Amino acid sequence: MELDTYRLLGRSGLRVSPLSLGTMTFGTDWGWGADKDEARRIFDAYVDRGGNFIDTASQYTGGTAERLLGEFARARRERLVLATKYSMNRRPDDPNSGGNHRKSLVASVEESLRRLDTDFIDLLYVHVWDGTTPVEEVLRGLDDLVRAGKVLYLGISDTPAWQISRMQTISDLRGWAPLIALQVEYSLIERTTERDLIPMARELGLGVVPWSPLASGVLTGKYTRADLAHDGGTDNPEGTRRNVAAANGSLTERGLDIADVVRDVAAEMERTPSQVALAWTLLNPAVTAPIVGARTLGQLDDNLGALDVHFTDGHLADLDKASTIDLGFPHEFLARPMPRRVIFGDTRIENHA
Template identity: 50%
Template structure:
């Protein structure tokens, strides 16, 4: 395992992040404690130090398991958790981005994780009811108190993230250093605005569902034996064709489809850190195998072409030859930038 700097900080995180939403059986699809520990050990023994959880995951069990697993070597690991989703059903202040829930949620997470600080705190989802100023001031205060070292944001429109970082910059507050978003060969819409914004701000991008909810593992090509149903939004003819292309590339190089899908992400941009999760030991072992392969330019092009999307306005408009001719007066090939 190699390491990357987290965003514009000096924090070193491993090139694959371990997602622990599957730690705990409360949701009916996760791993029990013994299996979770085996998955954690395999990842850690491979050199992984970057752990992703949330207050919400498996009703707090994910955090409790991680707290137990790392307590003997807490400072070795980069522990990332989240706030925003509810801890108590039906109570409006046990959910959301506002400062009261932020402080309450962080304090509860610290107890479950058996630690006195969180390396990276993610805002989990934007709630559209809390002002950007309130969020950024509250997060800055948590950093000043030493409860949180770095902040990051997940599942939020690009314009809000950009606004938040600029407000923080104006006030001398801590800025977001990371962005978390769904991104895979079957979900490339973040390429429209989220990824260019992250690149401009120097944010690390951790990608959830990098295997398209299992679509890119190839297991749905011949059967429906999996957690996706035929009615799932992911279960489309287009996505099945993408999965076939992934499998064909995997067969070419003697890798698994999962490894190819993960490596496509890793070769997209050095700022991208896939989140790998597992319910079974063999799944984490297979996922880690992506570190041993490399895709050729032709293979990357094949995967890109099979999954390409329309970037929409204004991106497609600005790429047109006529637009560029008007914009640069025929001199665009002469301008170095």
């Protein structure tokens, strides 16, 4: 697999690369990103190898990420799929400058268009569910932007599965623009999205775009038990990457245990831990393109090597044993012999779905 071996994104004809370039590292505003020159080198290397799927958000590095991306993409805009998000608060003292409602949506998109220096956004995500805005308001606002030509496709991120399935159903029934992408945290450390979010996405036509497939860097092997003596992280992305990893729940004893297994498997395969962790997410048939967020050109080159990783059954078993989760009710219940006997009796059914 190569970056120019494209995949369809969800229930659409949009072609995207199998790894998406994340730009939360573009800019040093938060204290740990890439400066403009290094960000440019990362962007050029990704695009020159055929990559076309680039992810950003309205307030990544305080808006610097979108500004840099707009500058870098200007000469090659038409061949790129630019994805951004709205919902993040843009002014802490303004009650309507964040959230999912129409006023926040329109203002955020207009700002993103200016920073990205473009007439349209290829893919717009609801960044995070605010729990206060009616779904009809969100969906109709998004559809209006599609009809106006300012947005081409829609996605959603960090929202409960039941809410997304409800939204997709409403869109289908009313003839509004559907959701085609689901961005969620997914990695060997965070697999709870396998319970409902990922199966829902596969059933309803949303391509899964995992964020933090390296668990905030924990799966690269960069942290040790000594790093557990942190201050608990912060409530914002500024500071250090270690604090971000801790605040995100990745830098834990369990997380480091899983990282140890990834390191051992990588050593046996003569690969890097990052390549193994990224390649594992690509094995899930619902996953379209994990997001890689490199701070250096060297990190990007290493991450792209994940496209050429081939696992043995033994290595997959080791990774699964270290990271597996309980799917909970009703999934565990429905898989037990007694319920299946009651439902199917002696009937044997082949299900290739």
